[in-house]
Amino acid sequence: MPAEAAVTIPTFYTPPATLPAADGALIRSEPLPLAFSLPGITGTLPGTATRIMYKSTDSTGQAVAVTGSYVEPALPWLGAGARPLVVLAPGTMGQGDQCSTSLALQRGLIIGTENDQLTLSIGYEVLAMYRLLLKGVAVVQTDYVGLGTPDRLHTYVNRVDEGHAVLDAARAARALPSTSVTTKSLIGLYGYSQGGGAVASAAELQAGYAPDVKVTATYAGAPPANLAEVVAGIDGSELAGALGWSINGFAQSAPALQTVLDRYLSDSGRTVLKSLSTMCVGDAILSYAGKKSSSWTTTGQTVSDIIKAEPELKSFIDDQRIGARKPAGVVRVATGVNDNLVPHGQARTMAADWCKLGGKVVYAPVILPNTISPLLNHFGPLLTDQGTAVDWLGLRLAGVPALSTCALLPIQP
Structure with a gap:
């Protein structure tokens, strides 16, 4: 083919x-x-x-x-x-x-x-x-x-x-x-x-x-x-790739967050984020459905865990709240x-x-x-x-x- x-x-x-x-x-x-x-x-x-x-x-x-x-x-x-x-x-x-x-x-x-x-x-x-x-x-x-x-x-x-x-x-x-x-x-x-x-x-x-x-x-x-609740909802789901799109976008909008991310991201996690940055929803589902964000970090923590542990990231997420x-x-x-x-x-x-x-x-x-x-x-x-x-x-x-x-x-x- x-x-x-x-x-x-x-x-x-x-x-x-x-x-x-x-x-x-x-x-x-x-x-x-x-x-x-x-x-x-x-x-x-x-x-x-x-x-x-x-x-x-x-x-x-x-x-x-x-x-x-x-x-x-x-x-x-x-x-x-x-x-x-x-x-x-x-x-x-x-x-x-x-x-x-x-x-x-x-x-x-x-x-x-x-x-x-x-x-x-x-x-x-x-x-x-x-x-x-x-x-x-x-x-x-x-x-x-x-x-x-x-x-x-x-x-x-x-x-x-x-x-x-x-x-x-x-x-x-x-x-x-x-x-x-x-x-x-x-x-x-x-x-x-x-x-x-x-x-x-x-x-x-x-x-x-x-x-x-x-x-x-x-x-x-x-x-x-x-977003704090949505992050928990999509982690490990068919749409787990959306976590990567969120992280990529957050780091671009608030470059200071990259320092926080650098403390947690593993080499494989960085590879995943780079790969997702050029993906559409169809390919992300095929490649990352069911994946846990804990596999992207050096500590085994999920994105939700990191949000709770890092005040700067938590503040950024809180500011995204609608309502x-x-x-x-x-x-x-x-x-x-x-x-x-x-x-x-x-x-x-x-x-x-x-x-x-x-x-x-x-x-x-x-x-x-x-x-x-x-x-x-x-x-x-x-x-x-x-x-x-x-x-x-x-x-x-x-x-x-x-x-x-x-x-x-x-x-x-």
Whole structure:
């Protein structure tokens, strides 16, 4: 069997030497051919896509270029007012630049080699995106900081980087010359898993970072709101590779943490982290499913053990917690009650914390049979709740109000 070819990443993804001053400023754009589309009477169904690069600010206050995609729906918006816009924050794709969601929209399935290892990525977020487009809702999707652009690593689950990237994607979409989105368009946020954390963070950061981005409603599915609990949940699971992406991103965002990591990482642990830095979720599952982080350290301690033992690392992780700031608009928080990968309890706590801060929250527990696979317990609700989530978001963007369920949270098990 012949070897797979290396994945070619278009030069579009390489940022320029100088970035614009304004957050959300459009750096460049180009037509993006969709892997899955149909010819229509008035244009391509479900819409016309544009690849974008825009400016954002990372958690260290530095300017950064972020890529993504915007899709103008072929169908009209039948609700009141201007066509609304939804920012879609993707779930876990990986850390290699070939894993970006905008590239997956173009190619559908990516199979090839990266640094002499097999890489596998699939654009699974296309289903949620197309469901929104079929409602006449415009969609802009962010690739996040460092996912696609070769100038830095993807800062996986960094709440500030992700929240800023989401909000600035909305600004960039409005700046496109071909968009029907205006400053009067209602804005919604949609995300599950990593994406759920990203949009939850964006809803919290909107008032201070992007007051011009008027967020009406947010769907935050299975958000990793408390990373200390999530780290414990994924260690030794099918998605153990995500631990490596987190560590790589933490060290990039806070270089001082590298000194802490150097005290614990074994040579094999360093090799694992380097290998994971170029992997997508498919290859990470094939290579590291079931692996324990204790095998990466000289002491045999897990990442959770080290977080507890090192105040500097614990402080960094604590600062990533989502739920300490009142979110903009109304937020629907959905989580599988048997989710032990991104634990159900910590997501529900985020919702309850928002309620205490005066946030408008709709809490939606998803009840599915418990399985022996944490991955299935986590991704099951992504599919079973998706239609309901898209319909809920569509109603909010059409101006239909939602009733908060905060009063029920204290008695929910």
